[in-house]
Amino acid sequence: MKKWTRRAFIGAGVLAGGAVIFGIAIRPGNRASKVAGLVAKEGETMMTIWIKIAPDNTITAIIPHAEMGQGVHTALAMMLAEELEADWSTIRFEEAPAAKEYANYAVAKGFVAGNKDFPKFLDQTIEGVFLTAVKSMNFQITGGSASVRFTGQIAMRIAGAAAKSMLLEAAAAKWKVTVDELKASKSVITHESSGQKITYGALAPEAAKEKMPSHPKLKEAKDFTLIGTSKPRFDIPAKVTGEAKFAIDVNIPGMKYATVAASPVFGNRIKSVDTSTEGKEGVIKIVNLGNAVAVIAEGYWQAKMALNSLNITYESSENELISQEDILARYRAEMDQALEKGELEIHHQAGKVEPAFDQAGQIIEAEYQVPFLAHATMEPMNCTVWVKNGEAEIWCGSQNPLGFAAAVAEELQLDLEKVTVHNQLLGGGFGRRSETDVVLQATRIAKEVDFPVKLIWSREEDTQHDVYREAGISRMKAALDGSGNPIAYQNQFIFKHHPPEAADIPYEVGNQLIHFSSPKTFVPWGNWRSVDHSTHAFYSESFIDELAHTAQVDPLQYRKKLTASKPRFQKVLDTVYEKSGWNSPLPPNWGRGVAIHYSFGSLVAEVAEVEIKTNGEVKVHRVVCVADPGIAVNPDGFVAQMESGIIYGLAAAMTGEITIKNGAVVQSNFHDYRVTRMNEAPKIETHIINSGNPPGGAGEPSTPAIAPAVTNAIFAATGVRIRQLPISKTDLRVSVKQTT
Template sequence: MTDHLNNRSAPQPVSRRDMLKVGLGAGGALFVVFGLPGLAKHLRPDPGGHTASAVTKAEAETSPFTPSAFIRIAADGQVTLTMPYVEMGQGAYTSIPMLIAEELEVDLEQVTLEHAPPDETLYANPLLGVQATGNSSSIRAAWQPLREAGAVARTMLIAAAAARWNVESGSCRAQSGEVLHAPTGRRLSYGELAADAAQMPVPARVELKRPEEFRLIGTPAKRLDTPAKVDGTAVYGIDVRPAGVKVATLAQSPVFGGRVKTVDDAAARAVNGVRQIVVLGDAVAVVADHMGAAKKGLEALVIEWDDGPHAKLSTDAIAAELERATLGPGAVAQDIGDADSAMASAATQLEATYYVPFLAHATMEPMNCTVHFRGDEVEVWVGTQVIARVQAAVADAAGVPLDRVVVHNHLIGGGFGRRLELDGVTRAVEIAKHVDAPVKVVWTREADIQHDMYRPMFFDRISAGLDAKGMPVAWKNCFAGSSVMARWWPPGFNNGLDADTTEGAIHLVYSLPNMHVEYVRVEPPGIPTAFWRGVGPSHNVFVTESFMDELAAAAKQDPVAYRHALLGQSPRAKAVLELAAEKAGWAQPLPERAGRGVSLQFAFATYLAQVAEVEVNSDGGVRIRRVVCAVDCGTVVNPDIVRAQIQSGVIFGITAALYGQITVKDGRVEQANFDTYQILRMDETPAIEVHIVESSEPPGGMGEAGTSAIGPAVTNAIFAATGRRLRKLPVDTVALRAPD
């Protein structure tokens, strides 16, 4: 996932009774419903004044209540979990069922999953305030409510068995989908008990398992989604084929904000399999029987474009505007002590500027959406991180009531924040309104890269003052760039600031006595920006950890020792730094033009340190040989998934550090496919070691942590190998060439 909205708003405290409702469904199935703030108004008060209570069979069968999420136990004992989070490779469809299975005392294989329908009121992620999968928050958000839901169901099943046997509940226990009465050896399956359990009162409180009692949490349980992905039965958004579906692809204005002037479609219509041409204000779509015909028709179109107001736009001009913006005042993100006075009296002063470019998402599954527009109702098949927003956007684009829009969510072949956006969906609806059949709109790779919504470009002006011993006494940073949050969720942008843009630049793990950080919001003209696998940290950690390395070099101190000396107030950060350095063999010698670099961060509620070992050849080519990572992400649900997330994040981050940039010339994106927007190849991938610190703290996020940490570890290692300090990404190999 990509995870991008950390601490957007402080969630309101939620009691267990706000989160639970228990009832009996058709066929005698027990369901436990757990929800979020605002759910309580949907629950029926019982005579005792409780928020939620068990209901009668008749009430359950006629209740109009729609749960926000629920556990359903069928008469055959099968447990169904309806999830408001979507699987996009991050392992949520295994790790979250592990929470339910742990407390419910069932085997993981007994849990099946259903995508949650759209409902912003009932399904909102409690950490984000909206129904979304992102910001490395799925496990963090699910950790407490899903375990409680499982524990409540288990408690009520035990109570039902005890009542049937006329024994004390304390003499019974749950195990592997059954309730056992040890003194007599009697046992009943959950399926046999479901109807009775639904009549039990909701317990006033439940005891969750202690960590030492976990039998599933903390184990490398096999992923539930692997078999279907291996045998090809897994259904991604791009796989759906409703009856009679047509396939469309499209050409969009090559210049941001441009429009269609004229279209000659005669040659396109002559292509076998092409059914119709749909001309929109800024795009032209070819609808055909299959993708091959649609692409051939697209190539045959002759389109004249009106380039509009951004015909001369360039990334150089945008970068210059950002640089100018950092010379003026910005919104104060953090202010500690008196940085100006400390700087003035410092023994040594350092100043640097840093730059990171626009980045595309380039997900393996290109943007796609299937829509059947029937006039007064719309059906949609898509893989999205924000299903409720999709429903609302479709209703608006189609001009139909919200309840006339049905959205089917599917597996996502890479999100990274791209599928938090709605542009692909609304575009598909615009096309589908002209087609008398379901139409699957698939973007070509070129359209996907050249009409992405990009990770913002940022420019930083940063300085520090050191005392006579080389330790920082002042730290100042002013940076400028786009605020994705201001557009995506305006309430999260206040007083010129949002938590995403500033994460990683403020509240550092280091003890800095005087610190002043400002942010200037500058939106690039015409270029849409979006979340990208850790927007703020992907930029800020690069700047912070690179500049911290600069301070260590100016002080003529070892980079690990220098950081270590500043971590007196952060023992968890100190522990991961020590572990990463030890496992990497930090002090061991390396050959000429090879070096190690370190980075340290606290982001997404996770502490992480990385050491990159690189070699730079005489032509400036960089090869990352090894990456060692130490992570304290609190309680680990599935260590294999944690390792996979870090490995994925490291590869994604190395790609960005070595190759990633979107450049614009004459209003047009210059990169078009993987030949010009290069991805790290298998033979370039380093050995990646992940060492997990055991912790009993609540879980942290993992989807983006590895990505934001790797960039500075690589550039710091390049400095160690060559003495060249890189303050701009991607890596400039020309600057790294050995002197003749």
């Protein structure tokens, strides 16, 4: 699932649901009866797979996404309740189980087709194709900022509207009136002319027998009463009181603890390990996993101390001869070779760049570089597994619980139904908890014993055996005409992962060539918050800033001029200009920088105010964020996500760097892989524009723009153009103006 494309996904769907090839529609209809045994308690009625209603009028939204601080359980419940015309005080939620019926077809459909409307006669067939495909792929992902914009729009709102329609039909049949005479509001249906009323809870058993409409009428934005309001998040109270349960909090009777040490060099395997400490000082068992050694003990610290004392030898490989300089040299050499041999793959091409460069009044070239980055989730990687009686139970924090269940089932050669996943709150995900490495490691350990085992990675293990955002290089080239306008734009970069549009630019340049190559690497790659957007925003927004300064045009106005035909961009830029006080004076050695980037359906502009101190230290004092997500479902939650993404991206921009020496990661903990501390965090001001476009994401779109906003601000303050991250690698002391 790391590199799936629209074509590949559609192909998988057609193959998995082969009936489509013969023209037979796959029409899923209302699958509520198929999941009742999974989620419904006694007396509860399943209206759709996403909604159950109790006799006391409590309505529960079944949410197919993990909660990792983004507020998804609350936002999706709001979208469902909005269309259901439910009383918010009666709304509850449950996270969907890791079961095939809850494979997330809405996210898959959204990524492939966006929010497109299909012809009504095909709609159910399309739904069926995607459902069949995601079932076959065990796809239950939380990621890609997709929960609100796809599951919310495609599943939750439609389910709410469909359930309301079924309730109205049942009430009409009960009272022998027409649906038009009825009103649904606050979880009650009223026949106003007769004064009759009935709660959803009382009507639900009969309503569930009604046919579920496939195209229920959705509300217009002007009629929203919940969407667009800041409702308190479901997960906050328990987090405040300490009652919230994360995977690391799980405690099963009889549980023991394990920790691991993998080979420091990527790809190397264990040659030998001394197991003589087994049975001593609380050590229960030592397990050779092939590429790592695990110690099972009565407690985590006993396991950790025993692991540290083990004599482990590793096999050798050519990887241990490779260091950071070698990797980057190889990348550059392969970039040169691919260019010379004409082997670059085309990402986007428009017009003809070479004639434009020949006619240019000025040509600007620059190379940008970003480092490997770890995820650094605050909750250490962990997983509890109990293998017993031909079954397995898993307690974890996962961004893809169904995928985890399938991986464990394959590892243990069990049927999927024999694996139960108890998904917990996630103490940070950022893409890391979509990977199965830890759960598979925990399973391989647990199958060696007859009791539950909680595997906890040390922070060092986590830092040195992550799956990393790729180190990247981008070679930019642009041609300007006599007025400073770009007439050609070229970008040669390495590593194209996803989303596919990440390297696109919004600027009106008639001649473009964006192409790439994929050098060989042995460093494991993984989805990192905003994925390719985090690199490409730095490349393109830094370079457009260079073009603006070369043209001697204000950088914000330069962006406005080059997006003149895009009203959404114009509005966001105008707002960030106003809210940041763009042209207001700043003290000496201060600067403002701007960046704008569209990702995951949301458009975000950020202005950073920075100070360069006399010792060269960079202090980011203020960030003004203007975001157009179409509509913010829960504005307070949306603001929190903008702040979160900015802080996460700021840490990467300022100090984030994973380096390789002799095939292994140098950094080991927060002392040498630093993140933004509370005293280093800037004041963040977020302004939301509800433009009426389809809902965009919130978890990732604020991350890409912060690095270029800060580096552009540094240039404004000092005249030093930072083209290599992290910023801490650049000595800015000589650029600081001495003041008296």
